[in-house]
Amino acid sequence: MDLTTQQAKAAARALRTALAEEGVEVGHARALELVARQLGARDWNTASAWLGAPRAVEPSTGPVVPVLRIQDEALARELYVEYLGFVVEWEHRFDPEAPLYLQVRRGASVLHLSEHHGDGVPGTVVRIPVSDLRALHDEVAARGHRRVRPGIESSPGGATMEVPDPFGNALRFYQA
Template structure:
């Protein structure tokens, strides 16, 4: 049997559960797949996903460092960009649809915790 890697799932640090749900759920359109706490009152660890994108969000300080960048390849980036522009972002988010230096298009958003999500695809 050959070695095969089937997925890499980014883990992003969050500091406010409600804000994370609004940004990743209401703004980016991801759904909560599951949630975990070791016991009530302890930080949340959850998985959210949409159309093949899977992210883990954690309130645990030892899991990851805030300020990370996730590069997400996708299809129909123009439709995704239009969708984001119609939604209420957290703060004053108005992401552009930029030309990537290597071809294609980019949409970059920064979550309320300093993590950047860089979406890339053909327009």
């Protein structure tokens, strides 16, 4: 409810005026109680405290971005970019010998791949929704990969194609 206390009081005055035009006299306190009941409060004191309370603004959040641990840049690029069709959006190293951290995207799906110790845990599973799983399967099968040949499985959440990466993580592309 986005009413202020002043707006509720104005509604009580308007109610008194409308009832008076119908020949029904109601005091201001009674009109406030009636407005409070219309707002779902048990009485005016409860309604005015509720209406005057500052509203908590829920912070907005964005999409979740999983961080997957990788141990070999060449193997990661081979699977994620060359085979699965993700595009590298950016990459970062503190210096040329430092571990790699990069962001890849395919459509609306964004993943962070990190060589940093402590980022991600090998064995992580990421579920990625797709609109046409068969088309994705055909696309990656046409590219081929020396270590990966996923199929499409039926599962309770819909058809699923699981692609293991060389680091123990699994990408589960699914179509609900």
